[in-house]
Every structure is written in C-alpha cells, then in structure tokens.
Amino acid sequence: MSAYTDQEELEKLKAWWKNYGGALLIGVLLGLALLFGNKYWTQYKEQQRVAASELYEQMLQQVKESKTGDARASGEKLIGEYARTPYAGMAALMLARLSFEANDAAGARRRLEWAEAHALDPAVAHAARLRLGRLYVAGGEYDAALALASKGGPGFEAEYLELKGDAYLGQGKTDDARAAYSDAIQQLPPDSTSRRLLEMKLEDLGGGKRG
Amino acid sequence: MLAKIREKTQGIIATLILAFVAIPFILWGIGSYFERGSSVAVAKVNGVEISQQAYRQRLEELRSVDPRRAESRALKEMVVESLIDQTLLTSHAEDAGYRLSDARLAETIHGIPYFQRDGRFEPAIYEALLRRQGLRPADFEARLRRDSVTAQVQQGLSESAFVTDADLAATIRLLRQERRVSYAVINPDAFLPKVTVTEQEVADYYQSNQESFRSPEAVRVEYVTLKATDVGREIQPSEEELRQAYSADAARYVTPEKRKVSHILISVPPGANEGADKAARARAEDVAKQLRGGANFAALAKKYSDDKESAAKGGDLGDVTPGLLPPELENAVKALKPGEVTAPVRTAFGYHVAKLTGYQAEQRRSYESAKQELIEQVRRRKSEERFFELGERFRNLVYEHSEGLQPVAKELGLTIQTTDWFTRTGGAGISAQPRFAAAAFEPDVLSRARNSEAIELNPETLAAVHVLEHKPSVIRPLAEVRPIIERALKEQHARDQARLTAEEWVKQLEQGGKLNDLARAGGTAAQLARTITREQTAGMDKRLVDAVFAAPRPKDQPAVGQVDLGRQGYAVYALEAVKDADPTTADAALKEKVRRQLAQRRGADYYVGYRAGLRKAADVKINADQL
Numbered sequence: 001m002s003a004y005t006d007q008e009e010l011e012k013l014k015a016w017w018k019n020y021g022g023a024l025l026i027g028v029l030l031g032l033a034l035l036f037g038n039k040y041w042t043q044y045k046e047q048q049r050v051a052a053s054e055l056y057e058q059m060l061q062q063v064k065e066s067k068t069g070d071a072r073a074s075g076e077k078l079i080g081e082y083a084r085t086p087y088a089g090m091a092a093l094m095l096a097r098l099s100f101e102a103n104d105a106a107g108a109r110r111r112l113e114w115a116e117a118h119a120l121d122p123a124v125a126h127a128a129r130l131r132l133g134r135l136y137v138a139g140g141e142y143d144a145a146l147a148l149a150s151k152g153g154p155g156f157e158a159e160y161l162e163l164k165g166d167a168y169l170g171q172g173k174t175d176d177a178r179a180a181y182s183d184a185i186q187q188l189p190p191d192s193t194s195r196r197l198l199e200m201k202l203e204d205l206g207g208g209k210r211g
Numbered sequence: 212m213l214a215k216i217r218e219k220t221q222g223i224i225a226t227l228i229l230a231f232v233a234i235p236f237i238l239w240g241i242g243s244y245f246e247r248g249s250s251v252a253v254a255k256v257n258g259v260e261i262s263q264q265a266y267r268q269r270l271e272e273l274r275s276v277d278p279r280r281a282e283s284r285a286l287k288e289m290v291v292e293s294l295i296d297q298t299l300l301t302s303h304a305e306d307a308g309y310r311l312s313d314a315r316l317a318e319t320i321h322g323i324p325y326f327q328r329d330g331r332f333e334p335a336i337y338e339a340l341l342r343r344q345g346l347r348p349a350d351f352e353a354r355l356r357r358d359s360v361t362a363q364v365q366q367g368l369s370e371s372a373f374v375t376d377a378d379l380a381a382t383i384r385l386l387r388q389e390r391r392v393s394y395a396v397i398n399p400d401a402f403l404p405k406v407t408v409t410e411q412e413v414a415d416y417y418q419s420n421q422e423s424f425r426s427p428e429a430v431r432v433e434y435v436t437l438k439a440t441d442v443g444r445e446i447q448p449s450e451e452e453l454r455q456a457y458s459a460d461a462a463r464y465v466t467p468e469k470r471k472v473s474h475i476l477i478s479v480p481p482g483a484n485e486g487a488d489k490a491a492r493a494r495a496e497d498v499a500k501q502l503r504g505g506a507n508f509a510a511l512a513k514k515y516s517d518d519k520e521s522a523a524k525g526g527d528l529g530d531v532t533p534g535l536l537p538p539e540l541e542n543a544v545k546a547l548k549p550g551e552v553t554a555p556v557r558t559a560f561g562y563h564v565a566k567l568t569g570y571q572a573e574q575r576r577s578y579e580s581a582k583q584e585l586i587e588q589v590r591r592r593k594s595e596e597r598f599f600e601l602g603e604r605f606r607n608l609v610y611e612h613s614e615g616l617q618p619v620a621k622e623l624g625l626t627i628q629t630t631d632w633f634t635r636t637g638g639a640g641i642s643a644q645p646r647f648a649a650a651a652f653e654p655d656v657l658s659r660a661r662n663s664e665a666i667e668l669n670p671e672t673l674a675a676v677h678v679l680e681h682k683p684s685v686i687r688p689l690a691e692v693r694p695i696i697e698r699a700l701k702e703q704h705a706r707d708q709a710r711l712t713a714e715e716w717v718k719q720l721e722q723g724g725k726l727n728d729l730a731r732a733g734g735t736a737a738q739l740a741r742t743i744t745r746e747q748t749a750g751m752d753k754r755l756v757d758a759v760f761a762a763p764r765p766k767d768q769p770a771v772g773q774v775d776l777g778r779q780g781y782a783v784y785a786l787e788a789v790k791d792a793d794p795t796t797a798d799a800a801l802k803e804k805v806r807r808q809l810a811q812r813r814g815a816d817y818y819v820g821y822r823a824g825l826r827k828a829a830d831v832k833i834n835a836d837q838l
Contacts, residue, residue, distance in 0.1 A: 045308075046310070049308050049309070049310040050310045050311075050312045051312075052310075053309065053310045053311055053312060053315075053363070054312045054314075054315065056363070056367070057315060057363070060366060060367070060370065063370070085308050086307045086308045086309055087309075090367040090368075090371070093367065093368070093371035094367070094370070094371045096371065096373075097370075097371045097372070097373045100373045100375075101373065108373075120307065120308065121307040121308075121364075123303075123307075123364075123368065123821045123824070124367075124368070126820075126821075126824075127368055127371070127817055130817070131372070131373070134375050134377075134378060135375060137375070137377055137378075138375035138376060138377035138378070153824065154823075154824040154827045154828055155820045155821060155822070155823040155824020155825065155826075155827055156817075156820040156821075156824060157820075158816075158820065159816065159817065159820055166378075166381070169381075189819045189820060189822075189823040191819055192816050192819050192820075193812050193815055193816055193819075194812055194816050197382065197812070200385045200386070200745075200760075201381075201385065203760055203761040204385055204388070206762075206763035206764065
C-alpha cells in the first residue's frame with residue numbers, strides 16, 4: 001500500500017518538474033546572479049570611493065603646495081572618472097576656486113554650475129549655488145542671483161538671505177535688502193561668525209536695533 | 212521512520228539535542244546578568260542609537276580634565292549634543308559615500324607624535340598608550356577613521372571657498388567707514404544729592420525684592436574621621452608574626468648556592484658501538500690523568516674538548532644553576548671542592564671531565580637584618596586589615612548609636628572635631644568636600660534626628676557628621692537691609708533723572724538746539740566733534756560706538772540719539788557725517804587681511820550651516836532620564 005503511494009507521489013513530482021523545472025532553474029539562477037551581481041557592484045562602488053578619496057586627498061595636498069597644474073589634473077580626473085562618488089562635486093568646488101584665483105570667472109561659473117546640477121552630496125550643491133550667487137552679484141546679474149537665492153536650503157537660510165540682501169542692495173532696493181539682512185540675522189546658527197558682518201550691513205541701511 | 216526517531220529520542224541523542232537547544236537560552240540569560248547598568252540608549256538619531264557606553268566614555272574623558280564640572284547637567288547635555296552632531300556628520304558622510312583608504316589611515320596613525328620614538332612609529336608605544344586609555348586599537352582606528360572622514364568633508368567645503376572683489380569691496384566700505392560725531396555724558400552721580408527716598412518706597416522695594424535679601428541656609432557640625440594612616444601607626448607586630456613573614460617570604464631573603472664549572476667533553480655519538488665508546492673512554496681517562504699530573508685545564512680543553520663553544524673559553528661553562536647540567540655530571544660536580552677535577556663521567560653526550568672553578572655557598576639574609584623591612588610589611592598588611600575591620604565597626608556604631616558621635620569616638624578612640632558654618636555648596640576645610648557637605652544636609656541629619664551615615668571621603672578616609680546648629684534660610688529683616696535699599700533706590704532715581712535729561716536733550720537737539728549749549732547748561736562739557744571708525748574709536752565707550760554706527764545716515768541735520776552707559780549714566784550724541792571707505796584706495800595689506808577673514812568666515816560658516824541643516828532634517832530623540 002505504502003509503496004504504491006510512494007510511486008504515485010514520484011510520478012506527480014516528475015510531472016511537476018517537467019512543467020515547472022525549467023522556470024524554477026531560471027529563477028534560481030537569476031536570483032543567484034542578482035545576489036552576486038549586487039555584491040560585486042557594492043564592492044566595485046566601495047573601491048571607487050576609496051580610490052576617489054585617495055585622489056582627492058592628493059588634490060588637497062597639491063593645492064596646499066600651490067601645484068595648481070597637478071591639482072587641476074587631479075580634479076579633472078575626479079570629475080571624469082569618479083562622477084559617481086561625492087568627490088567629483090568636491091573637486092568641482094576646488095576647481096572653481098582655482099579658476100577664480102586665475103582670474104577666470106567664466107571658468108569658475110562653469111564648474112559651479114556643474115557642481116550645482118551634478119554633485120551627489122546636497123551640501124556640495126548648496127555650496128556651489130551660494131558661490132555662484134556671489135559671482136552673479138559681482139557681475140551685476142542681480143536677477144540671476146535672486147533666482148538662485150530663492151532656492152534656499154535647510155541650515156543655509158542665513159547665507160541665502162544674505163545673498164538676497166546683497167543682490168537687492170545692488171539693485172538699489174534698500175528696503176528689501178534691509179528686510180533680508182534682518183531675517184538673515186534671525187536665522188543665523190548660534191555659533192556663526194558672520195553675525196558682526198551682517199549687523200554691519202543691516203546698520204548701514206539704518207536698520208540697527210541697537211542704541 | 213518517525214517511530215524510529217521517537218525511539219531514539221529516548222536515548223543519548225535526545226539528551227544531546229536538548230542540550231544544543233538549551234545552550235542559547237542559558238547564555239541569553241547569563242548575558243543579561245552581566246550587562247552593566249541600563250542598556251537604554253542615551254539618544255537616537257535617525258534610527259542610530261548613541262549608546263550609554265559612548266556617552267560615559269566621553270564624559271569620563273572630560274571628568275579627568277575637570278571633575279567638578281563633569282557632574283553638571285549643562286555639561287552632560289553638551290556631551291549628548293556633541294555626540295548627536297558627530298553621529299549626524301558621520302552617518303551623512305558615510306551615506307554620501309565619503310571614505311578613507313586603509314593606507315591613509317595607517318599613515319595618519321604613524322604620523323601622530325605620541326606614538327613615535329625618535330621620529331618613528333613604534334607599535335609597542337601605540338598599543339601601550341591605547342591600553343592606558345582603555346581603548347582597543349580597532350575602536351581607536353574606527354574613531355580616527357570617522358573623524359578623518361568628517362574632517363575631509365569640512366576641509367573640502369571650507370578650503371574651496373573664495374571671495375569676490377564685490378564682496379571684498381562691500382566689506383571694506385563698511386569696515387573702514389568714518390563717522391563724525393559729538394557727544395556728552397550725563398552722569399547720574401550729579402543728581403544723587405538731590406534725590407530723596409520715601410518710607411513707602413523703601414517698604415515697597417523690600418516687599419517686591421524679598422528673595423534677594425535671603426540669607427543662605429547654613430549648618431555647623433561636629434564630625435569624626437577614621438584614617439587608614441592613623442590606624443596602622445601603633446601596630447607592633449609580634450616576634451612570631453615577623454618570623455612567620457620571614458619564612459613565608461623566604462625567596463626574597465635567600466640567594467641559592469652557585470657553582471662555576473669548566474669541562475672537557477669527549478663526545479660519543481648516539482648509537483655508537485662499543486668500540487667507539489671504549490676509545491672515547493680511554494681518551495677521557497688520559498685527559499684526567501694529564502690533569503692529575505698537573506696539566507693546565509684550559510689548555511687541555513682547547514686541545515681535546517668536543518664542545519667547541521666552551522673549548523674556546525678553556526672549557527668554561529660559567530655559573531651553573533641546578534638542572535642545567537645532565538644529572539650524572541651535576542652529581543659528580545656537587546661532590547667537588549673548588550679546584551678539584553672529576554673522573555670521567557658518562558652522559559648522553561659522551562665522557563666529561565669537569566672542574567669546579569668557583570663556589571659560592573647559599574646566602575641567607577639574616578632575620579635581624581631584614582627585621583625593619585618585615586615590620587613595615589607586616590604593619591602595612593595588618594593596618595589594611597584593621598582599617599577594613601574598624602571601618603565596619605565605624606559604620607555600625609555611627610548607624611546604631613545615631614543619636615551622637617560620642618559612642619563611636621569613645622569606642623574607637625577618635626577625637627570629635629567641629630566645623631565652622633557652611634552652606635549646601637560647602638565651606639572651608641573638610642566641609643569643602645561635596646560628599647561631606649551633602650551628608651550634613653540630608654533631611655534627617657539636618658533636623659539633628661540622627662548622625663549621617665559613614666561617608667567615604669576617599670578610599671582611606673571615613674567620616675561621620677552630626678549637626679550641631681542649623682540656620683535655616685531666612686529673609687533678613689527690613690531694619691538690617693534698610694541702608695542697602697535706600698542706596699539702591701537713590702541710585703535708581705538718579706539714573707531716572709539722568710535718562711529724563713537725556714531724552715529732553717535729544718528732543719531739543721532735534722529742534723535745532725546745540726549740544727554744547729545744553730551740556731554747559733547741565734553743568735557738564737560736550738566732547739567736540741571727532742571722526743571715528745569701527746576700529747579707531749578715540750577712546751569712546753563701546754556701547755556708544757555701536758550706537759553711533761547703528762544710527763541712520765544724517766540728511767540735512769545731524770542724527771541724534773541717546774545711549775544707556777550703565778553705571779556711567781547716559782550719553783547723548785549727534786552724528787554729523789558718514790563717509791564710506793573707498794575700497795579702491797585701500798592698501799593691499801588690508802585687502803589681503805579682509806579677504807582672508809572673509810574666506811575663512813565663509814568657509815567656517817558654511818560648515819556651521821551644513822551641520823545645522825543636518826540637525827534640522829534629523830529625527831533626534833534624547834532620553835533625558837538616561838543622562
């Protein structure tokens with residue numbers, strides 16, 4: 001009796017295997033491939049990050065030693081080959097500074113625009129935007145600066161407001177500038193060092209609350 | 212099949228399986244017994260817990276710098292805040308993909324001067340230093356890596372900052388702005404002789420400021436102390452105890468006997484046949500015979516010995532401690548007097564002929580000469596025991612006879628001392644110790660209902676307190692504080708007068724009055740108009756300078772205002788002109804200085820903003836009761 005049942009079970013199993021065996025095998029293989037693929041991908045990403053970090057440290061060192069040419073080359077490589085790491089954005093910020101210091105404001109702008117659009121770390125994107133805003137103000141493009149300043153970002157409120165104030169002041173809108181500076185002081189993080197500068201700007205527009 | 216399993220489960224296998232299943236449960240239970248303190252996290256930041264351990268460790272580091280402040284609530288909160296910030300920075304850097312290579316981490320560690328000797332990294336120093344700090348290298352390295360990565364982000368953001376010329380010009384324009392101003396100060400002291408104070412005012416002031424006339428709560432106590440150093444002083448160890456200590460610690464007082472030996476070896480390889488053995492023996496006999504005939508041992512050793520190493524030194528083996536030589540040889544050597552030579556001795560190496568070249572008998576430091584040391588040693592041990600034992604009695608006596616310190620003092624032969632008045636925050640002498648002061652202010656102790664418990668001031672000192680007198684916090688009577696109140700009211704009135712005068716002057720100036728005339732009429736002198744910048748202020752009070760630079764630009768007539776100068780009174784100023792600095796003519800050094808300052812500020816501030824932003828977006832929960 002029991003042997004007969006076993007035989008029946010075996011037949012059923014064989015039939016099932018015929019129908020679904022292939023699909024099961026493909027499923028298992030696919031799963032394994034995904035698993036190893038993911039593992040490989042994570043590993044690859046980590047290697048890229050560590051390599052980028054190393055190159056970036058070298059770049060900082062080169063900047064410190066005023067080896068501008070080498071620093072530029074390192075930066076270009078970071079942007080070109082390690083765009084999927086946060087170091088590409090950091091490199092763009094540094095390249096912008098180097099361009100600016102070489103009196104190439106247009107080059108600095110391009111770097112910052114790239115960083116603003118492509119940096120993986122939002123903190124880097126904010127830095128790029130704020131610095132770009134400063135370049136706009138310096139070039140008299142106040143509307144462009146205001147457009148950037150209106151984007152804002154948590155933690156950087158004071159800096160965006162100061163940029164706004166500077167742009168309004170450039171346009172001669174002293175009331176708007178005063179309001180912006182005043183708001184900026186309200187928003188300053190407690191350990192900020194910019195308070196005095198902002199107060200100076202505000203007071204100069206007759207907005208001081210002292211005295 | 213199942214039935215078979217069932218059968219077997221009755222046997223050994225069942226026991227084994229049961230054991231395997233049980234082990235995790237047992238260990239689980241043990242684990243929770245060994246965990247120290249609470250395992251509840253101090254805070255939770257975006258789902259990442261900040262452990263008690265990390266918090267305690269940081270607090271401990273600060274405690275070693277300033278133990279008193281480490282107890283304060285404010286410091287504890289600061290520690291938690293900094294840990295939260297650090298966690299946020301670290302996890303942001305990690306998530307964003309910032310990394311540090313192992314090679315660079317190693318380079319950083321190797322570059323830390325603490326871990327170096329003669330400018331080179333020394334692993335032993337590294338490990339020893341970490342151990343002293345209670346850190347494992349793995350933990351330290353993780354911490355360093357974390358700090359390095361966040362530093363990398365900070366550096367990247369701040370060092371790429373730059374300053375535009377427009378920014379620079381705007382700052383210099385304001386920083387070096389010149390303002391022309393005249394002012395006069397109205398001193399309240401001038402009004403002091405003229406103001407009067409009514410009885411009603413004094414009474415009202417007393418009523419509404421009662422808390423400020425409160426005298427602090429204070430006590431005077433008597434106390435006894437038990438000190439380990441005092442306990443041991445009279446202990447005189449008995450002769451028997453000293454003898455016992457002497458024999459128990461024999462190793463310290465006995466130097467074992469020493470023998471200096473030379474030998475000549477005629478070696479016999481293992482497994483050599485009888486003939487070879489015989490030949491070797493004959494040669495050894497020959498050597499022994501030559502020696503007996505007066506030959507020089509060292510010369511023979513050089514010539515014949517197969518132990519090449521010692522042969523070069525004339526056969527000398529140096530000082531021989533017991534167990535060094537093969538037993539047969541050792542026994543033979545023991546029978547020698549200095550200068551004598553053994554007959555050939557067969558050992559596993561072959562035949563030896565040995566000479567005793569030196570002998571020092573066992574040296575025993577006499578009991579008499581070690582006695583002073585022994586006394587100290589025994590006394591130290593006994594005083595520790597005695598302090599422990601007396602400490603127990605001290606605790607009990609203080610607790611059981613809680614009505615006073617007489618019993619404990621009498622029983623243990625201690626002197627009762629008294630303190631001067633001290634408050635909850637402590638006083639002079641022994642009452643300066645927080646534990647001592649705290650014990651005196653325990654409610655039951657304060658009410659003189661009982662002694663304090665035994666207070667462990669430090670591991671070697673116990674104390675107990677009984678309150679003699681308690682002065683509760685009281686509000687001092689009006690009669691006592693009247694002069695203070697009158698003085699305060701007069702000063703207040705005089706200041707009011709000065710302020711009113713200042714307001715009046717400002718009004719008159721706005722209507723075209725002259726500061727000079729007003730000042731002269733008020734019995735003081737106006738300071739002539741002068742030009743100041745924010746930095747060069749011609750000795751003016753900072754509050755006045757700030758007000759002058761905050762004043763609106765004058766249009767057709769001077770901008771006027773008044774400034775509160777605190778005790779000095781009120782200043783009235785007239786701002787006549789404002790002249791912006793011209794950035795184009797500013798000198799290069801100034802420009803460079805301002806540029807550097809701005810760049811630094813923009814960099815540092817940006818990082819501050821970055822941290823603030825992380826904090827704002829984070830989900831932070833602090834378990835305040837865990838601090």
